[in-house]
């Protein structure tokens with residue numbers, strides 16, 4: 001897997017990461033969603049540099065110009081519900097991408113810390129020969145992405161896979177390195193080192209879904 005940790009370099013991206021982490025700023029859920037969306041836009045722009053391009057002539061009022069335009073068919077597949085603002089950020093740049101949605105949740109046994117990931121809704125177009133862009137804002141243990149990849153297998157073999165995530169834990173990144181094909185790209189805005197016993201990233205941001213859309217019962 002090729003890891004692109006874009007937060008390593010100084011850029012305005014780190015302002016967005018700072019704001020989603022900050023306990024005061026992150027309480028403004030509209031700003032939180034917009035920051036995740038902006039992160040999706042930055043990561044999407046960067047990943048666009050690895051796509052395939054073909055030449056096209058554009059006619060302006062004063063002449064013609066040859067330009068390179070993306071030739072790949074893209075499918076943006078997001079994990080509900082936390083992936084939605086990231087999904088929107090990618091769609092803001094990839095106008096003609098097709099879309100897939102997958103719901104996955106952590107099922108804890110009684111009061112135990114251990115959990116299994118249940119995938120219980122999936123709507124996606126064919127992935128055969130297409131570029132699959134999988135989005136999940138928090139890559140904690142990597143079990144969600146592992147299960148999602150399994151669930152997507154009947155949809156065909158993508159030409160290439162790009163995983164777009166906001167914050168990841170080292171443990172989760174190592175886990176998915178074994179699961180995904182070697183030529184998979186991981187586009188990530190920050191990497192943290194620890195997980196809580198219940199699989200939350202430290203320092204991370206807290207629960208991305210709750211911050212974006214409110215608490216659940």
Ligand code: URA
Pocket residue numbers: 082138139140199200201202204205206207208209
């Ligand atoms: N999901 C979240 O929303 N936050 C984490 O820290 C880990 C998984």
